[in-house]
Each structure stands twice: as structure tokens, then as C-alpha cells.
Amino acid sequence: MNVRENVSLKDFNTFGIDAKANRYTNITTLNDLKYILKTEAPKPIFILGGGSNMLLTNDIDALVFHINLKGTKILEETVNHAIVEAQAGENWHEFVLWCLENNLGGIENLSLIPGNIGTAPIQNIGAYGVELKDVFHSCNAINIKTQEIKTFSKLDCQFGYRESIFKRGLKSKYIITSVCLQLTKNNHKLQTDYGAITSELGRLKIENPSIKDVSKAVINIRQSKLPDPKQIGNSGSFFKNPIISKIQFEELKKDFPNAPHYIISETEIKIPAGWLIEIAGFKGKRFGNYGVHNKQALVLVNYGEALGEDIFKLAKLIQKTVLRLFDIKIETEVNII
Secondary structure (H helix, E strand, O other), rough: EEEEEEEEOOOHHOOOOOOEEEEEEOOOHHHHHHHHHHHHOOOEEEEEEOOOOOOOOOOOEEEEEEOOOOOOEEEEEEOOOEEEEOOOOOOOOHHHHHHHHOOOOHHHHHHHOOHHHHHHHHHHEEEEOEEEHHHHEEEEEEOOOOOEEEEEEEHHHHOOOOOHHHHHOOOOEEEEEEEEEEEOOOOOOOOOOOOOOOHHHEEEEOOOOHHHHHHHHHHHHHHHOOOOOOOOOEEEOOOOOOEEEEEHHHHHHHOOHHHHOEOOOOOOOEEEEEHHHHHHOOOOOOOOOOOEEEOOOOOOOOOOOOHHHHHHHHHHHHHHHHHHHHHHOOEOOOOOO
């Protein structure tokens, strides 16, 4: 383990923003993590995982901890379920594929989500009707001040829509080191009625899908809509889908009777943020080296050498325009640094 100075983070964030880290270290063992936390405290630190859910608008004047803890294993098994532990530095999609190869179900709808295991609980990642909390068992995290390891249960994490206690009360207080999920070994409960999964399975001529089939359908859908960060810098969905009251939705329908929506409860309706942004006229709009993707309005992109602050200004313009046109506030899903 060594500490380097003035390191570019361009290759460590999926937006491809060329921000600099004042100091940088790559963490590959739990002992190294404990040691450097103890020796660096109380100096400022910055935790970096897969770099897929952040927009860097400035250089990082701190020691960047790049969490690269590796390893995946089955901890417990019953006839119907298995508890699987994955270390924080494991790539999320590669972990999904590992589970599929071992016939472990529950996260096939979360295929191709960028990022690493360690950040998945922070965001309560979700897609196509499934959220991490649906299969979450527990996670281990290290206290930054005391270096003590604590196990957090599902209840402890206080999961919400794209949030958890690690984004609120415990923000910057713990580093997640591993995550345990409870997955099915048989009688998998497939979720295929959200989005275009059913139609994609039909296009593939699959009548009785397996978990691998559902994953393939999700991958096809995502690849048809979302740009590959290796080709065009982006962080996936930049905004959360807003949840509005049923009364507000009825008002929206007066002007947009065919507005897409998902019923959350008797009083709440979820509206696709991408639809709002598209109707507002931003889909495919380009501003020099950055803009809004032409296939998915939820995705802001860096076409090359864009500044993070410019992309952030575009995000604020989109939020302001959507609020003015629809009286609906959309929040960023991406963390602004």
C-alpha cells in the first residue's frame, strides 16, 4: 500500500471527469484500511468505489481511499435460499453474473447496473421493479473514527427510494466493507411486469423464462437505451423518478392525459423523470462537449473533456425547467462532489 500525490481520477469515475486527487491510495485488504484510517485521522478523506454514481465538479483536496476489497462466497445455505457475501470492491454486474452461474436468483433485474458492491446499499440501487432492499440481508462497515467493524441489518439501513442511512445520519461515518444478500436457489420469483421486460422476452421468443433469460432481457433493454461509459462518459440515470400526490397527478393529466406513471399507493404516483425531461425539450440536446443522451433523457453525458461544473449547471437548468413546466421537483440520483 502506498500513497500517491496529485493523481488524476479520470479513469476512476464513469463520467470521465479529469479531476485530481490531492493524495490517493488503493485499498486491497481490511488490515490496510484499518491501518490507514488510524494513521490518517482526523485528516480529510474521500471514499471512492466504482465511481459510477458521482459527478466531480472540483479537485479532491483530501486523501482518496479507493476501496478494492475483493472476494465472493456463500456463507449459509438452506434448501431454498443462500446467503452470499461479496466484498465492497467487487464489480456489481460481475457479481450478478456470478450469482446467475450459480443459479442464485433475486438480482437478475439489476443486471448491468454500473458500480461496485460497496456502494449498492448506500443508494439502495434498483431497476425494473426490484431494489437491493428486496434481497438485502446485512452489510459490514468500518467506523472511520474508531476502526471498529459493525454489522448492519436490513432494518438498521433504513432503506428508502434510492437512499439509506448511509446517505443521511451515517454519511461519512462508515465505510461499507462487504454486503450479504439472501438469494433464492429454486422456485425463483421472477419480476417481468415492469418496463419492457415482457415484450423483450417475447421478442426473444422465450415463454418460460429463467433468471438468466430475465437478465438477458434487462441487458438488452439497458444497452438499447443507455450509453456505455467506456465510450461516452455518463453515470447512468442522473435523476430520481419523482413521486407526487394523486391530486397533483390528476392536475398533470389535464394537460397530459397519457402521462406514463406507476401507482405507489392510494395517494402517491411515481412519474418517469425521463419523460418529464423529454417533454421539456432536453432529450438529445448537446452543449459542446456535454449534453443529454439522445436515447434516454435521464442520462447526462460527457462527450469528451467536459467539466463537471458544466454538467452540473445543465442538471440545474433541467431541474428548474421541469419545475416551471410541471410544478414537479426532480432530485439528482448522482452525488455531486
